[in-house]
Amino acid sequence: MKRLFTKRRGKRNEAVEQQTSQKLSPSLAFQSFMQMNEQATIGWIVYQLADGMDINKKEELFLQSFSLHSIDNITDEKMKELYQLAQLGLGWITNHDVIEEEIKKLDYPKPFRDVLLRTLNEVHASKTLTEMDKEKDQVWEVYRDVIYSATQGAFLLIDKAKIKQYKTGNLLCEADIKERQDISYSRNLAKEAFTNAGLKNSKVMSYNLIISEAVTNVIKHADDGKMFIHQKDDVFHVIIEDNGPGFPLNILPKTTLLAGFSTKESLGQGFSLMIKMAEQVILETSSNGSTLILLLDGKGEIG
Ligand SMILES: Nc1ncnc2c1ncn2[C@@H]1O[C@H](COP(=O)(O)OP(=O)(O)O)[C@@H](O)[C@H]1O
Ligand SMILES: [Mg+2]
Structure with missing residues (x-):
């Protein structure tokens, strides 16, 4: 079985596989904007990781994220692992885990861990900004209603x-x-x-x-x-x-x-x-x- 890196065993495997059992959504029939957004984010992470490893056909990998029924359908083990990592990373961000700590638990070579960290940090920063905007909007709406009622x-x-x-x-x-x-x-x-x-x-x-x-x-x-x-x-x-x-x-x-x-x-x-x-x-x-x-x-x- 082909792997991202030959030295890849133990705890990390389980972590990746356990946390990515979640299915990717079906085909191009998006169920919601949120879902499309998530697929695009996963595609983007995979693209960045592939880029960091000099893998060809990065664009195809990105586009594939929209039409995947399930990660299990990916036959190429290397690609499958990239998708699993992307989902895992997105999970950390959603759960408010400390990304650096989680990456430390994986035994990939340092340069690859660095690419993963940089990529996830970028996703995290954009999500935090969106959340902050959302919070600001919510405060504004509360003020609007309170001031109007008062x-x-x-x-x-x-x-x-x-x-x-x-x-x-x-x-x-x-x-x-x-x-x-x-x-x-x-x-x-x-x-x-x-x-x-x-x-x-x-x-x-x-x-x-x-x-x-x-x-x-x-x-x-x-x-x-x-x-x-x-x-x-x-x-x-x-x-x-x-x-x-x-x-x-x-x-x-x-x-x-x-x-x-x-x-x-x-x-x-x-x-x-x-x-x-x-x-x-x-x-x-x-x-x-x-x-x-x-x-x-x-x-x-x-x-
Ligand atoms: N055009 C404005 N732009 C920004 N802030 C304003 C403006 N007008 C009023 N404010 C804010 O609202 C506050 C209350 O305004 P006002 O009731 O007229 O009191 P005052 O002008 O005596 O401070 C001001 O102190 C200021 O902080
Ligand atoms: Mg005044």
């Missing part, structure tokens, strides 16, 4: 794709936000737009106050930005975008919900006021910047 629907976190649905209706005005004097400029522009739309003075005053808070936040906590005011029927959509660093995710509930909380020497009242006076406060935020949308109700107030 404010009785007055504060909504959205992702980037949803912004455009608020950029609708009649564009009443727009302004650049770059320096301090742009705060009063945008405030006056908003005032004019509301007044021209026929909004009552008392509403104009209170809406101006929160627009001022939002625009000030761009100067204070972000870099530059822009303000747009749209009118859709009797709702005003005030959109304030910035190119700042975004709201830090781990303290998002505090920055948005806790009156008096600020990350700067500041009153920390901006969001409390916005939530009180707007019909809804909507926020999209990432390390590329933030978009704050204030939905301001003009129902019965426009005349």
Whole structure:
């Protein structure tokens, strides 16, 4: 029987064979994306190992991973062993085993163990990143739901794709936000737009106050930005975008919900006021910047 290396006996054999009894999935009829992903990963590991051993037909080996019914069907013992190793390694990663420790238990020559370690570490790193992304998404979703419930629907976190649905209706005005004097400029522009739309003075005053808070936040906590005011029927959509660093995710509930909380020497009242006076406060935020949308109700107030 041909083997990867002639010196191959004992414990390692059993370990490889015991842990790889699991069947590979049937043919190209993938049952799920996850399954295809796993097959591709195994194929990739086998490819890297074959590459490290100067085996020809590496590409074929990779492609074979998608159409294998079972490792047992592989007749070439050398290839079979590569597949078994790939499955074994993937198992260690899934079980959160220490890869180095597991590889030590195998009595392959050092250069081959090094290739195996490097390959598995690469798979591990990519999996860890995906898991971290997943965790971040989950935290974001929990925050979104908690903030929404705690404010009785007055504060909504959205992702980037949803912004455009608020950029609708009649564009009443727009302004650049770059320096301090742009705060009063945008405030006056908003005032004019509301007044021209026929909004009552008392509403104009209170809406101006929160627009001022939002625009000030761009100067204070972000870099530059822009303000747009749209009118859709009797709702005003005030959109304030910035190119700042975004709201830090781990303290998002505090920055948005806790009156008096600020990350700067500041009153920390901006969001409390916005939530009180707007019909809804909507926020999209990432390390590329933030978009704050204030939905301001003009129902019965426009005349
Ligand atoms: N445009 C923004 N970009 C990044 N972080 C922001 C932005 N606006 C507000 N924040 C964060 O939210 C916190 C609360 O804002 P706010 O209630 O207006 O209080 P204050 O501006 O007085 O700190 C800020 O301290 C800051 O950490
Ligand atoms: Mg503020």
